[in-house]
Amino acid sequence: MKLKLPLLGLVLGAALFAAGMITIVDSPSAAPAPSPAPAILINGAGATFPYPMYSKWFDEYHKLHPDLQFNYQSIGSGGGIRQILAGTVDFGASDGPMTDDQLKQAKVKILHFPTVLGADVPTYNIPGINQELNFTPDVLAGIFLGKITNWNDKAIASANPGVKFPDLDIVVVHRSDGSGTTYIWVDYLSKISPEWKTKVGTNTSVNWPVGLGGKGNEGVSGLVKQQPGSLGYVELIYAIQNHMTYGKVRNSSGAFVKADLASVTAAAAGAAKSMPDDFRVSITNAPGKEAYPISSFTWLLVPSKIDDPTKKKAIVDFLHWMLKDGQGMVEALSYAKLPKEVVAKETKAISLVM
Amino acid sequence: MADTPITAARTRPSGRVGQFIHRLRGGDEVAHLITLMCAASIIAVTVMLVYQLYINSSLPRHKFGFEFFLGRTWDPVSGDFGALPFIYGTLVSSALALLLAVPLGVGAAVFLSELAPPRISTATTFVIELLAAVPSVIYGLLGIFVLIPILRKPVMPFLKHTLGFLPLFKGPIYGVSMLAAGVVLAIMIVPFIISVSREVLLAVPVEQREAALGLGATKWESTWQIVVPFARVGIFASIFLALARALGETMAVTMVIGNDPKISASLFAPGYSIAAVIANEFTEATGDLYLQALIELGLVLFLLTILINGLARLVIIATTQKGAARG
Numbered sequence: 030m031k032l033k034l035p036l037l038g039l040v041l042g043a044a045l046f047a048a049g050m051i052t053i054v055d056s057p058s059a060a061p062a063p064s065p066a067p068a069i070l071i072n073g074a075g076a077t078f079p080y081p082m083y084s085k086w087f088d089e090y091h092k093l094h095p096d097l098q099f100n101y102q103s104i105g106s107g108g109g110i111r112q113i114l115a116g117t118v119d120f121g122a123s124d125g126p127m128t129d130d131q132l133k134q135a136k137v138k139i140l141h142f143p144t145v146l147g148a149d150v151p152t153y154n155i156p157g158i159n160q161e162l163n164f165t166p167d168v169l170a171g172i173f174l175g176k177i178t179n180w181n182d183k184a185i186a187s188a189n190p191g192v193k194f195p196d197l198d199i200v201v202v203h204r205s206d207g208s209g210t211t212y213i214w215v216d217y218l219s220k221i222s223p224e225w226k227t228k229v230g231t232n233t234s235v236n237w238p239v240g241l242g243g244k245g246n247e248g249v250s251g252l253v254k255q256q257p258g259s260l261g262y263v264e265l266i267y268a269i270q271n272h273m274t275y276g277k278v279r280n281s282s283g284a285f286v287k288a289d290l291a292s293v294t295a296a297a298a299g300a301a302k303s304m305p306d307d308f309r310v311s312i313t314n315a316p317g318k319e320a321y322p323i324s325s326f327t328w329l330l331v332p333s334k335i336d337d338p339t340k341k342k343a344i345v346d347f348l349h350w351m352l353k354d355g356q357g358m359v360e361a362l363s364y365a366k367l368p369k370e371v372v373a374k375e376t377k378a379i380s381l382v383m
Numbered sequence: 384m385a386d387t388p389i390t391a392a393r394t395r396p397s398g399r400v401g402q403f404i405h406r407l408r409g410g411d412e413v414a415h416l417i418t419l420m421c422a423a424s425i426i427a428v429t430v431m432l433v434y435q436l437y438i439n440s441s442l443p444r445h446k447f448g449f450e451f452f453l454g455r456t457w458d459p460v461s462g463d464f465g466a467l468p469f470i471y472g473t474l475v476s477s478a479l480a481l482l483l484a485v486p487l488g489v490g491a492a493v494f495l496s497e498l499a500p501p502r503i504s505t506a507t508t509f510v511i512e513l514l515a516a517v518p519s520v521i522y523g524l525l526g527i528f529v530l531i532p533i534l535r536k537p538v539m540p541f542l543k544h545t546l547g548f549l550p551l552f553k554g555p556i557y558g559v560s561m562l563a564a565g566v567v568l569a570i571m572i573v574p575f576i577i578s579v580s581r582e583v584l585l586a587v588p589v590e591q592r593e594a595a596l597g598l599g600a601t602k603w604e605s606t607w608q609i610v611v612p613f614a615r616v617g618i619f620a621s622i623f624l625a626l627a628r629a630l631g632e633t634m635a636v637t638m639v640i641g642n643d644p645k646i647s648a649s650l651f652a653p654g655y656s657i658a659a660v661i662a663n664e665f666t667e668a669t670g671d672l673y674l675q676a677l678i679e680l681g682l683v684l685f686l687l688t689i690l691i692n693g694l695a696r697l698v699i700i701a702t703t704q705k706g707a708a709r710g
Contacts, residue, residue, distance in 0.1 A: 105666030107674075131669070200557060205642030205659075207459075207667030230460030233667040241559055241653050242642025244663060251527055255535075256557060 069339055074102040075109020075122030078209050078264065079327045082145055082364050083122070086355050090347060097343050106209055107233065113139060113330045119340060121330035124209020125216075125233065126309035138333040140381055141308040142348060143326035144355075146365035148265040148293045149214045150275035150323070154253050155180055157195060162276040163188040163285045166314075166322075169278070170222035172199055172260060174229075175239035180258065188279070202252045202261030205242025207233035213325040214262050217313035221322075262323075265293065266363045280322040281314050290365040292321035298368035308375070324365070334383050341382065348379050433685065440679035442672050451679060457644045457660070459668070464676035466683050468644035472561065472654035473687065476636060477629040479565025479650070480572055485622055487569070488576025489611075492618075495577070496584035497606045508581060515574035523638030526567040531558040531639060534566070539651060550648040559641035562650040567635050572625035579624060583617025584610060616703055623695040630688055633658040657684040 087099035113121030171177035299317030454465015641653020
């Protein structure tokens with residue numbers, strides 16, 4: 030059998046076109062950089078969530094230090110951890126801290142540096158209800174465990190006085206792809222619900238008791254928009270940028286808090302006191318009246334020993350810059366900045382890079 | 384067809400060197416070598432692929448053994464991995480796609496090759512081949528924004544009301560479902576079936592048709608009883624090509640299938656496919672067992688494809704007892 034030539038031509042043409050697009054997208058240095066090749070190239074890979082922030086930082090930093098070029102591939106947190114362990118990159122990045130097991134595999138000690146903060150927000154589609162709803166930890170855990178199945182459940186109504194809920198089945202929507210967003214969400218559920226912790230647990234993707242999976246923030250929000258009665262979770266940034274309605278969540282001091290950049294930073298400040306020296310800490314359900322409970326750091330992973338002195342200096346200088354000037358650019362991109370307690374602690378920790 | 388070498392040109396000159404030069408000049412040896420290398424490289428790639436999949440999935444293979452195929456749990460937290468829901472989802476969505484696409488595709492191919500005026504046939508074929516080149520993410524988006532709303536509003540409630548007594552059409556209606564995946568896949572593979580089947584039907588010697596018509600057959604009898612059976616091997620080949628694409632399709636499926644690794648008799652329920660779960664979870668898979676379980680799923684998909692291709696060969700062998708045209 031033979032395929033017709035036009036078909037083959039079309040397929041090939043499409044493939045070539047796609048390949049061309051990928052090359053263009055993948056190499057930001059190729060198109061807009063007429064300047065001579067930089068002397069020092071520092072490679073990093075990892076989390077996709079902070080990618081817009083990192084590429085802005087690396088771009089700004091390159092303008093200040095034209096001899097220095099950071100190259101960051103947003104291949105996912107898992108990939109970032111694998112590559113830093115394998116030593117194929119100069120630094121990694123992850124939305125979840127490395128586990129003790131993973132740290133043991135490392136040839137040199139790996140340090141965690143929090144860079145910015147993110148948060149997850151509950152988003153829903155209930156016909157006739159447009160206001161911001163209040164969610165208690167029990168309600169969120171109950172819904173995601175499949176125990177609360179209808180919007181007219183008493184537990185939902187009691188947190189939302191004055192709102193009339195319809196008799197409508199709840200459709201849970203979660204991420205189908207492994208992601209830091211899921212990690213934060215289930216980490217929170219594990220903290221507030223012992224049942225979730227034993228039955229489901231925390232990871233970048235889990236064995237969901239109920240629900241439909243959507244790929245990416247856009248997949249989840251697309252399903253929520255289309256499906257009456259649905260409840261899902263998306264990144265705060267995504268919700269802000271797309272002007273979505275999302276609910277408040279009751280924090281550990283009993284206040285219903287709406288996620289915004291200030292309340293997420295407040296969560297980090299609340300957790301700062303009890304923060305371990307290696308910064309590997311989950312700040313979900315953090316103490317503090319203003320703290321939004323479903324928040325998290327994202328980290329840069331830097332080896333404690335860098336053999337090349339020019340690379341070492343470049344990375345150390347960048348970390349200092351990131352904590353000072355870099356933090357000033359954070360909120361323009363809808364990320365929450367680090368609280369000053371954490372900045373102070375991190376500035377000290379940079380000296381551990383040798 | 385390659386078994387008739389041109390021997391006339393081979394007037395053997397004496398001596399090894401002379402022979403070598405002669406062959407070089409003739410180009411046969413060179414062509415032989417180059418094409419051999421092309422063929423061998425394909426085999427090598429396949430072997431390397433299987434080898435890598437096998438080597439990099441040793442942890443779950445040792446931990447779960449054959450249970451991996453039968454396990455229904457996929458729990459990255461506790462490290463318990465079973466492939467059955469994904470195998471089920473892959474097979475059911477592909478079967479559903481074939482069920483919808485084969486009658487449509489073969490019917491269209493018969494029309495285009497036998498009945499349509501040549502100008503319409505050429506124009507339509509061009510459009511169909513264009514469809515084959517559309518990236519799958521486009522089909523996925525089409526599925527989410529066009530197909531699923533249509534399924535959710537008139538189609539699925541209608542099926543539920545009329546055929547709801549069957550377990551296939553029971554349960555809540557979400558839109559994203561095994562049915563949606565089957566329909567999107569059907570749309571994606573129809574162009575392959577039409578394009579290849581049409582070629583095969585056109586390759587049926589015109590004498591066959593003339594003989595049938597000469598014996599008093601109607602146009603339809605000649606087409607359906609002579610031409611289509613004559614071309615059936617090629618038509619089967621087109622179907623299996625389409626099936627291979629359906630089994631391995633990733634992006635469009637994950638966008639509409641609902642991504643829930645559960646086995647449900649209802650086509651309205653969400654499901655999951657092997658290719659979709661690999662694409663979804665690979666980038667953020669931390670931990671060796673988790674990563675290797677995903678790689679083993681890749682191996683399972685490969686085995687599944689081999690199995691189905693083997694089955695396809697058997698079908699073709701069983702049906703080629705009588706004379707048939709190869710495309």
